[in-house]
Amino acid sequence: MSRVLLVNLASLPMDGNQPIFPLGVRCVQDALDRAGHVTRLVDFVEEPKGLVDLEWLGHEWDVIGFTIRNIDPIDITCSTHVDEYIAFAERVRTELDRRGFHPVLVGGGPGFSLFGSTLVGKLGLDVGVIGPGEQAMLDIATDPRSFKDRGGVIQGRRHCGFLTDTLRHPSSLMTAYTNAHRAMIGVETRRKTCYQTCAYCPYAYIDGDNAGDLKPVDVLADEIRGIHREGFRRIFFTDGIFNSELRYAKKVVELVRELALDGLTWSAYFTPKPFDEDFGEMLQGSGVEAVVVSPDSLDDTVMRNLGKSFDSRHMVRFLERSRKNALPVKVNVVFGGPGETRESVRNSARFINENLNDDELVMHVGYRVLPATALARQLGMDDDLLLYPTFYPFDLDVFNWVIQDLDSRFMTPQLMMNLMAGRASARKMARVEAMGVIAPAQGTTYLPLASRGSGNGCNR
Known part of the structure; x- marks a missing residue:
C-alpha cells in the first residue's frame, strides 16, 4: 500500500485558464482507491487556500502525481501555461526539500502527454506517463522506489476497470465545480x-x-x-x-x-x-x-x-x-x-x-x-520546439479576407475581438518563408506564430 497525492495543475489560477471538473485524474484516483492505496486529490477550485499554504505537503507521500490538461489557454492567442507549471513545480520541490521528503514525482494528463519527455525535465519529475494513467499509476504505486530518478516516460495502457467500475466523485469536489462554474x-x-x-x-x-x-x-x-x-x-x-x-x-x-x-x-x-x-x-x-x-x-x-x-x-x-x-x-x-x-x-x-x-x-x-x-x-520541428505556441504558417491577409467575405451578421463583438487579438499577435512574429509540403502562391508572405519561453509565450 502506498500513499499517493494527486495535484490537479489545471485548477491553478492562470490567465485564460478555465478549470473544468478533473475527470481524468479522478479516474486515476478511483483506480488507486479500489486497489487499497491511500490517496488525496488537491484541486485549487475545491481548496483555494492550498495554493498558498501548501499544507498538503505536510505528509510523507510515497508518490506525488501532477496532472496537466492543457498546455495553452483555450482563448488567448500566443500564450502558454508552461511557465506557470514550471514555477509551481519548483515551489513544490523546494518545500519538499525543506521538509526532508523525497517522494516519487510523476507527470501525466493529456496536455502533459503531448510533451512528456520534455516536461519531465522542465518540471523536475522522476517519470512521466503518456496516455491513460490508471494502470501505469497502479504500477508506480506498487513499487514507487523503482521509479525514483528514472527519467523519461512510460506508456499508459488499458485499464479493465473502465468496463466494470462506476465512477462516483466526492461530493465536496462536485459541489466546488457546480458552485464555481x-x-x-x-x-x-x-x-x-x-x-x-x-x-x-x-x-x-x-x-x-x-x-x-x-x-x-x-x-x-x-x-x-x-x-x-x-x-x-x-x-x-x-x-x-x-x-x-x-x-x-x-x-x-x-x-x-x-x-x-x-x-x-x-x-x-x-x-x-x-x-x-x-x-x-x-x-x-x-x-x-x-x-x-x-x-x-x-x-x-x-x-x-x-x-x-x-x-x-x-x-x-x-x-x-x-x-x-x-x-x-x-x-x-x-x-x-x-x-x-x-x-x-x-x-x-x-x-x-x-x-x-x-x-x-x-x-x-x-x-x-x-x-x-x-x-x-x-514543418519538421522537434517536439521541444513546439512546447511554446507555434502556429502553422499562414498568410496575414487571411484576417482581411475573412472580414471582407463573411456576412456582417457573423461579425459579433466577440468574433471581432478574436480577430484583432490574433492579428496583433501575428504582427509580433518574424516573417519567414513558408515551410511545409504545400507551396504558397508566388509572392505570398507566411509566418509561424512561434515563441520560445518569453514569459507569457510571445516574442516581444
Whole structure:
C-alpha cells in the first residue's frame, strides 16, 4: 500500500485558464482507491487556500502525481501555461526539500502527454506517463522506489476497470465545480483511438493503443444518475468523436432518453458522417445542448489537406438533417490551414453565409502545431520546439479576407475581438518563408506564430 497525492495543475489560477471538473485524474484516483492505496486529490477550485499554504505537503507521500490538461489557454492567442507549471513545480520541490521528503514525482494528463519527455525535465519529475494513467499509476504505486530518478516516460495502457467500475466523485469536489462554474462535467463512454486522421490532432498519440472498450450502458447509467444527484445538469461526452461508431452512439442517446433525468442536457463532438436520418430523429428531444462539428474549413481542397474524412457535401446533408429535427448546431471553422488561399477563404465564407445561422459559427484563425501530427511532420520541428505556441504558417491577409467575405451578421463583438487579438499577435512574429509540403502562391508572405519561453509565450 502506498500513499499517493494527486495535484490537479489545471485548477491553478492562470490567465485564460478555465478549470473544468478533473475527470481524468479522478479516474486515476478511483483506480488507486479500489486497489487499497491511500490517496488525496488537491484541486485549487475545491481548496483555494492550498495554493498558498501548501499544507498538503505536510505528509510523507510515497508518490506525488501532477496532472496537466492543457498546455495553452483555450482563448488567448500566443500564450502558454508552461511557465506557470514550471514555477509551481519548483515551489513544490523546494518545500519538499525543506521538509526532508523525497517522494516519487510523476507527470501525466493529456496536455502533459503531448510533451512528456520534455516536461519531465522542465518540471523536475522522476517519470512521466503518456496516455491513460490508471494502470501505469497502479504500477508506480506498487513499487514507487523503482521509479525514483528514472527519467523519461512510460506508456499508459488499458485499464479493465473502465468496463466494470462506476465512477462516483466526492461530493465536496462536485459541489466546488457546480458552485464555481456553469456546471458541466465530462462523462467518458468509450476508449478507442479516433479513426479520423486530422492533420492537427494529437488524440491518437495521446490515447495510444487500446482495446476499443465501450462502457456498458448499465455502468454508464449509474454514473449519470450519480452526477445528476450531485446537482450537475450539463454533461459532455468526452469521446473524440461521439458518433464515430453510430450503433453505440445510438445506444447512449437512447439511454439518456430513457433516464429522463429532470433538467439534464448534454453535448459532444460529432462528425457529419456517419449521421443518418434515424440518428437525427433520436437526438431530437434527447436534451442535446449542442451538436458540435468541426469541418475546420468548408473548402473541399483545404478539408482534404486537413485529413478530413468528409467534405462539404456531407456538411450539407448533416445540416439538412439537423434542421429537420430542430437540433442546435455549432460549427467550428479555423482559417489559415494547409493550402489556405484567397479562393479557399472565399469558398468557406460562401458556405457559411448560405448555410449557417448567426449563432452557429465558432471561428478562429491559425492552427497550433502539436507533436505527432501531420502538421508537425510537414514543418519538421522537434517536439521541444513546439512546447511554446507555434502556429502553422499562414498568410496575414487571411484576417482581411475573412472580414471582407463573411456576412456582417457573423461579425459579433466577440468574433471581432478574436480577430484583432490574433492579428496583433501575428504582427509580433518574424516573417519567414513558408515551410511545409504545400507551396504558397508566388509572392505570398507566411509566418509561424512561434515563441520560445518569453514569459507569457510571445516574442516581444
